[in-house]
Amino acid sequence: MKNRLKVLRAMRDWSQADLAEKLEVSRQSVNAIETGKYDPSLPLAFRIADLFGLPIEEIFERGE
Amino acid sequence: MKNRLKVLRAMRDWSQADLAEKLEVSRQSVNAIETGKYDPSLPLAFRIADLFGLPIEEIFERGE
DNA sequence: CGAGGATGTCAAGCGACATTGTCATTGTGA
DNA sequence: TCACAATGACAATGTCGCTTGACATCCTCG
Numbered sequence: 001m002k003n004r005l006k007v008l009r010a011m012r013d014w015s016q017a018d019l020a021e022k023l024e025v026s027r028q029s030v031n032a033i034e035t036g037k038y039d040p041s042l043p044l045a046f047r048i049a050d051l052f053g054l055p056i057e058e059i060f061e062r063g064e
Numbered sequence: 065m066k067n068r069l070k071v072l073r074a075m076r077d078w079s080q081a082d083l084a085e086k087l088e089v090s091r092q093s094v095n096a097i098e099t100g101k102y103d104p105s106l107p108l109a110f111r112i113a114d115l116f117g118l119p120i121e122e123i124f125e126r127g128e
Numbered sequence: 129c130g131a132g133g134a135t136g137t138c139a140a141g142c143g144a145c146a147t148t149g150t151c152a153t154t155g156t157g158a
Numbered sequence: 159t160c161a162c163a164a165t166g167a168c169a170a171t172g173t174c175g176c177t178t179g180a181c182a183t184c185c186t187c188g
Contacts, residue, residue, distance in 0.1 A: 001107055015164060029146055031166065038145060039106045041174080043065055046126055056120045062110055079134060093176055095136065102175060105144080135184080145174070154165080 001039045002061045005030070008052050023047050065103045067124045069094070072116050087111050 009019050016034070020027040025044065033040050039060075040048065049056045073083050080098070084091040089108065097104050103124075104112065113120045 001110075016166095017164080026147055027165090028148085028167090032146085035166070037167095041145065042103045042106055042109050042120075042124060044145090045106050045109075045120075046065075046124075049121075050126070056106075056109075057113075060106060060110075062114070080136095081134075089175095090177055091135090092137085092178085096176085099136075101137095105175060108175085129188105131186105131188085133184105133186085136182085138181085139179090140177100142177080143175090145172105147172075148170090150168085152165105152167085154163105156161105156163085158159100158161085 002036065003033065004059050004061075005034050005048070008054075008059065009034075022051055065124055065126070066100065067097065069098045069112070069123065072118075072123065073098075086115055 005019075009016070014022075016030045017027045020030045023030070023044065024047075029040075032038055039045075045056050045060065049059055052059065069083075073080070078086075080094045081091045084094040087094070087108065088111075093104075096102055103109075109120050109124065113123055116123065
């Protein structure tokens with residue numbers, strides 16, 4: 001499951017550590033999600049969506 | 065994290081077993097999600113949303 | 129009454145999510 | 159050149175999502 005986290009983060013000039021802090025998860029979790037190691041839990045997906053002000057569907061993509 | 069699964073399912077007159085089969089998960093998983101024991105994974109949340117033709121945000125609710 | 133469908137729940141097990149801690153690599157700036 | 163931020167990665171650990179299998183309860187229908 002791909003996502004646009006890296007792009008959305010870059011648009012705001014945030015580091016992975018910055019994003020992790022805003023989401024209240026570890027930097028490693030942000031990195032793992034960005035690099036596709038695993039998908040976030042649904043609650044975390046909601047926090048991400050809320051943070052960027054976008055629906056989940058526009059951040060995470062179905063497929064593969 | 066609350067959800068409207070039970071209602072959406074009732075509207076279509078599906079049993080938990082029916083829904084489980086359509087989602088390709090176990091009946092116990094459907095039951096656990098409906099009764100709030102845990103939240104579905106993001107991929108499963110997408111499958112649920114697709115099945116009901118609704119955005120994830122309209123099936124699952126932030127809060128508690 | 130008795131059979132069967134629907135629901136709720138428990139246990140045991142496995143893999144996925146998330147953690148802390150650590151290390152290597154790359155790039156930028158003083 | 160040297161320090162440091164940023165990123166990627168690995169190990170060990172703990173919890174959560176999901177499974178199969180089993181059992182109890184409730185309801186309805188013949």
